[in-house]
Amino acid sequence: MTEMLSAAALAQAIRAGHLSPADVAERCLEAIAARESEVGAFASFDAEALRAAAQAPGLAATALAGLPVGIKDILDTVDFATERGSPLFAGYYPAADSAVVRMIARTGGLIAGKTVTTEFAFMQPSPTRNPRRLSHSPGGSSSGSAAAVAAGMLPIAIGTQTGGSVIRPASFCGVTGYKPSFKLLPVLGLKPFAWSLDTIGLFGAHVADVAFAMAAITGRDFDLDAETARPRFAVAKTMRAGLASDDAHAALEHAVRAAERAGAQVEVVELPPALEAGDAASAVVQAYEASLAMADEWDRHRDKLSPLLHAYLEEAQTTTPDAYDAARRAARKARNAQADLLAGFDALLTFSAPGEAPEGHATTGSPTFNRLWTLTGAPCVxxxxxxxxxxxxxxxxxxxxxxxxxxxxxxxxFLERAVADA
Structure with missing residues (x-):
């Protein structure tokens, strides 16, 4: 298994003069040459363009230090085709980069290529394979981004989450996935699926790596050393806990014990009914908004959609405005309930996914443990x-x-370190 690349460590080495951006680019290219043929993380990629970009002067002094970054192929890029996982957009080159791509470029990140997305970031499995075990799903819809980081091809990759498309593939591929608070990263230039839910996130090797990248891209202070050393954790398994495998329960319990041994305060909590109701509300919000976000594709080109997406959008057309408005009210109540619940805690611990990555490639897995937190807009790691x-x-x-x-x-x-030390 190729070793993952630490974005924070690489940037530090570049600034210290121990490595150059060109050195890091070559490391990425070596890993891509070794594994891309079997993993299939990239929708498009240009090795020579990356080599040339890595030679630009002054990169070491930038916030991202000239590190290569992968962009999920649901976000617009001028220099790479933006095909959105669909034959409807084969060979499509937008006139402008998405906002987050410009933010990355402005802060010294090198756009290495487009990573594979599922069709319109929905649930039709992509060609990407899980680098940890090729016979198993990498998750979706940010499959290419998670796989590229897991395979050591990139130190940072950008994904999106509407249901569970950052956290689930991160769990399946064994990488750190970070879904920021809603709207912390701008979605301008993103092909929307559900505008109240779509959130841009990051993949990296470790928590410090996604924190470093987020700080560099946004200009915000993400100095983790400034935070308390012993956090207060709530633990909740949700009403859907029965859908988690024995392995997932064991992993959560192991993490809780490790956190306690490391000195964290841990308290088991029950999610209030108003918060739990957000799970059902999420499905209604997504369906109604998808029926409009995908209106042109449905009205003009539905014969070119996968059977899975076709069936979903057909059903989504029946979601009424009244049902949508009721779901939005439920979502607001869920957000308020979550704020009240977590007022005394630094984070809540729960399942990332129902278990290990599913065997085979017929499914991307279930977002059942993610969509509630996407609806509330909460940051998730x-x-x-x-x-x-x-x-x-x-x-x-x-x-x-x-x-x-x-x-x-x-x-x-803190939890990452506690688990590693346990």
Whole structure:
């Protein structure tokens, strides 16, 4: 297995003069040459363009230090085709980069290529394979981004989450996935699926790496050392806990015990009914908004949609405005209930996914443990370091309070270290 690349460590080495951006680019290219043919993480890629970009002067002094970054192929890029996982957009080159791509470029990140997305970031499985075990799903819809980081091809990759498309593939592929608070990263230039839910996130090797990248891209303070050393964790298994495998339960319990041994305060909590109701509301919000976000594709080109997406959008057309408005009210109540619940905690610990990555490639897995937190807009981090019975990764999810991303990341890093030391 190729070793993952630490974005924070690489940037530090570049600034210290021990490495150059060109050196890092070559490391990425070596890993891509070794594994891309079997993993299939990239929708498009230009090795010579990356080599040339890495030679630009002054990169070492930038916030991202000239590190290569992968962009999920649901976000617009001028220099690479934006095909959105669909034949409807084959060969499509937009006139402008998405906002987050410009933010990355402005801060010294090198756009290495487009990573594979599922069709319109929905649930039709992509060609990407899980680098941890090629016979198993990498998750969706940010499959290419998670796989590229897991295979050591990139130190940072950008994904999106509407249901569970950052946290779930991060869990399956054994990488750190970070879904920031809603709207912390701008979605301008993103092909929307559900505008109240779509959130841009990051993949990296460790919590420190996604925190470093987020700080560099946004200009915000994500110094994790400024946070408390011993966080307060709530633990909740949700009403859907029966859908988690024995391995997932064991991983969560192991993480909780490790956190307690490391000195964290841990309290088991029940999610209030208003918060739990957000899970059903999420499905209604997504369906209604998808029926409009995909209106042109449905009205003009439905014969070119996958059977899975076709069936979903057909059903979504029946979602009424009244049902949508009721779901939005339920969502607001869920957000308020979550804020009240987490007022005394740094993060809530729960499942990242139902278990290990599914065998085969017929499904991307279930977002059942993610969509509620996407609806509430909470920052979420997949914490690595645990495995299931067959040796595949199983993550634990740290969910923070809305807008308290640095606190959530610091708590996740504490847990990451506690698990590693256990």
């Amino acid at each position: 997949n914490v690595t370091g645990l495995t299931g019975a067959t040796g595949l990764p199983i993550g634990v999810q740290a969910v923070g309070r809305f807008g308290r991303d640095r606190t959530a990341l610091a708590a996740a890093r």
